[in-house]
Amino acid sequence: MTSRRGLSANTVDYGDRDFALFLRKAFIKGAGYTDEDLSKPIVGIVNTASDFNPCHGNVPALIEAAKRGVSQAGALPMVFPTISLHESFVAPTSLYLRNLMSMDTEEMVRAQPMDAVLLVGGCDKTLPAQVMGALSAGRPFVVLPTGPMMTSQWAGERVGACTDCRRLWADFRAGRLNQTQIDEANNRLVPSVGTCSVMGTASTMACILEVMGLTVPGAASAPAVSADRVRIAQASGLAAAALASQQTSMVQVVEAHFENALTTLLAVGGSTNALVHLAAMMGRLGLHLDPLRFNELADRTPVLVDLKPGGQGYMPDFHDAGGVPRLLNTLGPLLNLNLPTVTGETMAQRLSALCAQGRMETHSQSIIRSMQDPIYPSGGLRWLSGNLAPQGAVIKPVAASISLLKHQGRAVVFDGLEDMANRLDDPLLDVKPDDVLVLRGIGPLAAGMPEAGLIPIPKKLAAQGVRDMVRLSDGRMSGTAAGTIVLHISPEAGIGGPLSLVRNGDLIRLDVEQASLELLVSPDELELREKEQAHLNLPSVVKPRGYGWLHGQHVLQAPQGCDFHFLRGEPRA
Ligand code: FES
Numbered sequence: 179m180t181s182r183r184g185l186s187a188n189t190v191d192y193g194d195r196d197f198a199l200f201l202r203k204a205f206i207k208g209a210g211y212t213d214e215d216l217s218k219p220i221v222g223i224v225n226t227a228s229d230f231n232p233c234h235g236n237v238p239a240l241i242e243a244a245k246r247g248v249s250q251a252g253a254l255p256m257v258f259p260t261i262s263l264h265e266s267f268v269a270p271t272s273l274y275l276r277n278l279m280s281m282d283t284e285e286m287v288r289a290q291p292m293d294a295v296l297l298v299g300g301c302d303k304t305l306p307a308q309v310m311g312a313l314s315a316g317r318p319f320v321v322l323p324t325g326p327m328m329t330s331q332w333a334g335e336r337v338g339a340c341t342d343c344r345r346l347w348a349d350f351r352a353g354r355l356n357q358t359q360i361d362e363a364n365n366r367l368v369p370s371v372g373t374c375s376v377m378g379t380a381s382t383m384a385c386i387l388e389v390m391g392l393t394v395p396g397a398a399s400a401p402a403v404s405a406d407r408v409r410i411a412q413a414s415g416l417a418a419a420a421l422a423s424q425q426t427s428m429v430q431v432v433e434a435h436f437e438n439a440l441t442t443l444l445a446v447g448g449s450t451n452a453l454v455h456l457a458a459m460m461g462r463l464g465l466h467l468d469p470l471r472f473n474e475l476a477d478r479t480p481v482l483v484d485l486k487p488g489g490q491g492y493m494p495d496f497h498d499a500g501g502v503p504r505l506l507n508t509l510g511p512l513l514n515l516n517l518p519t520v521t522g523e524t525m526a527q528r529l530s531a532l533c534a535q536g537r538m539e540t541h542s543q544s545i546i547r548s549m550q551d552p553i554y555p556s557g558g559l560r561w562l563s564g565n566l567a568p569q570g571a572v573i574k575p576v577a578a579s580i581s582l583l584k585h586q587g588r589a590v591v592f593d594g595l596e597d598m599a600n601r602l603d604d605p606l607l608d609v610k611p612d613d614v615l616v617l618r619g620i621g622p623l624a625a626g627m628p629e630a631g632l633i634p635i636p637k638k639l640a641a642q643g644v645r646d647m648v649r650l651s652d653g654r655m656s657g658t659a660a661g662t663i664v665l666h667i668s669p670e671a672g673i674g675g676p677l678s679l680v681r682n683g684d685l686i687r688l689d690v691e692q693a694s695l696e697l698l699v700s701p702d703e704l705e706l707r708e709k710e711q712a713h714l715n716l717p718s719v720v721k722p723r724g725y726g727w728l729h730g731q732h733v734l735q736a737p738q739g740c741d742f743h744f745l746r747g748e749p750r751a
Contacts, residue, residue, distance in 0.1 A: 621670020
């Protein structure tokens with residue numbers, strides 16, 4: 179009987195499998211392969227290099243190293259492309275296109291003959307898209323993050339993308355920096371290829387995936403341009419080859435992996451975007467991210483990693499301190515370490531082996547704190563609910579102003595980004611420092627959920643020294659940003675969520691300790707408004723054709739990960 183592994187898998191439908199394989203071999207031999215090469219297990223390597231994606235600028239070097247690892251292990255590396263998404267280069271938003279990348283990955287992994295796949299990605303949406311696709315495709319996979327960029331110096335201070343990009347831009351808006359200074363800073367903020375150098379979404383997802391056991395050790399933190407990163411790529415190739423040749427077993431991702439993931443997200447003071455991506459990944463397996471359970475985990479999990487935007491350091495510091503393995507040594511009691519990893523052992527066995535090999539950092543450092551000395555005691559992220567967010571909203575208290583975590587203020591409402599851009603800096607805008615800025619019409623359906631939740635402080639208040647205000651939206655915020663920002667309000671205004679009923683001057687109450695977000699308007703009045711309001715004049719990315727049509731028909735809200743409903747798995751008991 180003909181093997182259905184290696185090159186023989188997934189033959190093209192001609193009604194004659196032997197002919198299909200004969201034809202496939204004839205073509206691939208045109209590239210110089212021998213029969214011996216073609217008899218080996220195959221590792222597909224996803225190439226997401228793109229001139230439009232500097233976060234993936236090291237992908238060619240990583241692929242070379244990974245191929246070395248695959249070949250050393252006796253398998254055949256086969257590189258293939260998928261689309262690539264960089265935060266600053268894809269309009270209207272990268273989240274809008276994440277599901278397209280996920281579908282591309284899933285279908286190419288499923289369609290082509292590979293026994294395992296190495297997912298090489300890094301920029302914010304790419305690892306979530308790849309893992310969502312691979313989970314749905316059901317093939318063994320290993321994740322290889324591209325790794326964080328280096329940091330730099332500007333005007334005597336250490337800087338890195340992109341917390342400092344936002345901070346310096348806010349200083350420029352407020353008149354604290356002039357044009358020459360901001361232009362100089364622009365040259366220094368991104369000193370190398372690689373993902374953002376703080377605990378933004380890219381690094382958060384990389385840490386989470388390492389804790390889930392879906393990478394080799396150290397893969398989350400080694401700088402993109404370091405020798406460690408190249409060695410990690412080679413080790414990732416070896417691990418993928420072992421999966422392809424069935425020397426190790428495919429990791430069956432289960433709910434316990436996601437409990438570890440959520441705990442890690444909290445412990446690293448990670449990005450709010452990770453909640454969207456984890457909900458989407460869980461949905462692919464028929465699982466549901468439970469807000470109550472998330473807040474329980476938040477209540478017991480301290481923030482242990484002192485990186486921007488919530489803390490002080492940068493990703494290269496985290497790597498030097500010992501990275502995820504050292505964090506796990508501290509965080510272990512809150513995790514299930516008996517889950518399998520892509521290298522065949524459990525996470526507990528992996529950590530023991532690192533210790534035994536002398537590869538576990540033990541030197542004194544201040545980036546990865548102990549449970550007794552956290553940088554934030556608990557609740558680094560919190561899921562909110564209330565009459566303004568019946569399906570939920572999210573805030574990142576660790577990056578917020580403590581004085582604003584319990585706050586009541588007047589709503590100042592903007593309908594979409596254009597309205598905000600037109601009016602925010604108007605000297606006549608009726609806004610005071612204790613008001614609540616509300617930006618609606620930037621939810622998943624209306625706008626592809628841009629990272630615009632960090633509403634700029636109106637210029638006239640910024641010039642008075644106001645640096646933070648309570649700001650609400652149905653959009654997202656970059657993982658590199660900070661402020662008292664309520665995000666992901668669901669349902670979004672664009673589908674008639676209560677956010678669409680807010681009017682200028684309404685009182686809004688935020689109480690993070692109580693996990694509540696309330697619009698202080700009577701139910702009768704809200705009912706009246708609902709009847710009066712046919713629909714708001716909000717912008718829309720819904721298109722009459724193509725991917726925009728697909729997105730408009732099928733995108734789900736943030737608590738379901740903004741996935742397409744037809745991509746989700748059957749609900750698990
Ligand atoms: Fe790619 Fe920040 S822009 S990780």
